[in-house]
Amino acid sequence: MTQTSPHTLHIIGGGMAGSEAAWQAANLGIPVVLHEMRPHVGTFAHQTGNYAEMVCSNSFRSDDDERNAVGLLHWEMAAADGVIMATAREHRLPAGGALAVDREAFAEAVSAKLKAHPLISFEHGEITELPTDGHWIIATGPLTSGALADSIAQETGADSLAFFDAIAPIVYAESVNMDVAWMQSRYDKGETLEEQTAYMNCPMTKDQYEAFIDALLAAEKTEFHEGETAKYFDGCLPIEVMAERGRETLRFGPMKPVGLTNAHQPDVKPYAVVQLRRDNALGTLYNIVGFQTKMKYGAQTDVFRMIPGLQDASFARLGGIHRNTFLNSPTMLDDQMRLKSRPNIRFAGQITGVEGYVESAAMGLLAGRMAAAEILGRDLPPPSNETAMGALIHHITGGAEAKTFQPMNVNFGLFPPIDAKGGRRGRKDRYKAYTDRAKEVFGQWLAGQS
CATH class of the missing domain: 2.40.30.260 (Elongation Factor Tu (Ef-tu); domain 3)
Incomplete structure (x- = not known):
């Protein structure tokens, strides 16, 4: 197991969540070591050793931040200086109302930005067991290696839930x-x-x-x-x-x-x-x-x-x-995305039970910021569930029913209802009210960290 400094954040997995978590923590002044088993150990789906490689689709879905929940999540990630969203916009392709990207150019650009950051270093090779000390984020995604998945299952006393992608x-x-x-x-x-x-x-x-x-x-x-x-x-x-x-x-x-x-x-x-x-x-x-x-x-x-x-x-x-595998997060993680039995370990991305590139990166963003705050001796509560990020983290860490927990995309059904003052709202007006409220609240959450 890698030796670790008490002030260093180690992240396992260089996908969407791991890349975003590394970027966020490093920008807050925390030294980061990003561990990625590719290209030395390959997966079924990946073609390269690049970070943030897209394998299922090249789309981040709707970019409408006024009436669409995933578009709102785009907005929140951009407001938080997310590397994934900024790079996606730099390499976007025509796709109507969706945000689609040139997947190779996108991954190469994210990789270049991470490698250029003075506080991010890299280690290649497979990590096969849960670390025992230091600050860690596990963002291995749905393609978590079998050995690490077995270690997680042994620690939690429950079998990893399986799905197919x-x-x-x-x-x-x-x-x-x-x-x-x-x-x-x-x-x-x-x-x-x-x-x-x-x-x-x-x-x-x-x-x-x-x-x-x-x-x-x-x-x-x-x-x-x-x-x-x-x-x-x-x-x-x-x-x-x-x-x-x-x-x-x-x-x-x-x-x-x-x-x-x-x-x-x-x-x-x-x-x-x-x-x-x-x-x-x-x-x-x-x-x-x-x-x-x-x-x-x-x-x-x-x-x-x-x-x-x-x-x-x-x-x-x-x-x-x-x-693929994912955690039964409502039973295993606290509201800081920490493993309850080993609070020095956070999880982020699709392994937590969120679905999609955007949601995965957003959970990496939160995990990176929360881990950095902890290392710096600060308290960073999760954003309100009136925001897209807050709705997701609330869902996976306690809002969902553990017995029936399944991976979830962001959607307005995860948000607290809007008070329809003055009568019932039409669907478009209601969605606009959700996004207006979320932007104001998320802006306050960001301002509280400065």
Whole structure:
């Protein structure tokens, strides 16, 4: 085990949460050692040794900070000088109302910023057991190594909860038939023409959709080991799982045709539409939106080439599925994100039971600030649950029912209700009231730390 100074913060895991935690603590004057097992020890999903590498999607979802909970979380992270959000905006790609990034350039830039910070140093190699002394944050994400996961389970006296996460395929843009596909964001959303035409759209007739669903259901899939129960994040459901829930499920999910007009046949309404979103700044790679899959590789190419416009598609990366772990945080963590049985250890990111890149980074931001405050001898309470960050940390450290705890995206259902003075509010007005209140309260929380 690494020897540690009482004034040094050690962080295990260089993903979204670990990177953000390191940045926040270092900016508060705390020496940080960031431990990352990649590239010496690889994972199923990662391709590089970069920090903050994105593997499932290249999107941070909605950037609307006035009527969307994740957009509000973007705003809070930016207000707190978050490295993840600042770098995302520097490398954003046209994606309508979403914040999507060039994933390689993004990870390289985050890595460069961390490496340039005078108070952040790095150690590579796998840590296989819980540390016994010093200040630590474990931000190993859903791909926590088996040995460390076993150590956590032994310490807590409970088995780590298991779920399965899926990755969507990426195609080369030049292999898409643009005589069939067309460029358009849903409802032409976006302020510029580039944003309004940010997605490739592949239309399907009813017969094509039905044949696609048949092939999807019949395709050979990755099997789970005996005794494993397939639990998925709702935000990363494999398309086969959605299709098994009903033949129309995909048509009302990632393949919904609403808000789109076929540029090649404007008078013909598609029965379903498959969307592809730009994955890099060059525009040479596109990922198939919402098409996380557990199909085996050979089946993927056969089934996905049934999509009109993708008949000759060439794949830069096929989809896949892998086993992940997360804590039953309401029983294991206090409101400072510390392990109750070992309060020198905090957890952050997806391993705590938040879902998504943004939520993971936000929990890293809080863990980094809280750990720094503790080292400096200060008290830093979590932000109010009237804020997006506060709502998330409250949910995972006590607000959720432990018996039914599952990973959660940020959403307004986690916030205390808005007092509807003067009668009932419409949904848009209510969401705006949530964000207005949150921004004021979060600003006060930040001001209290200066």
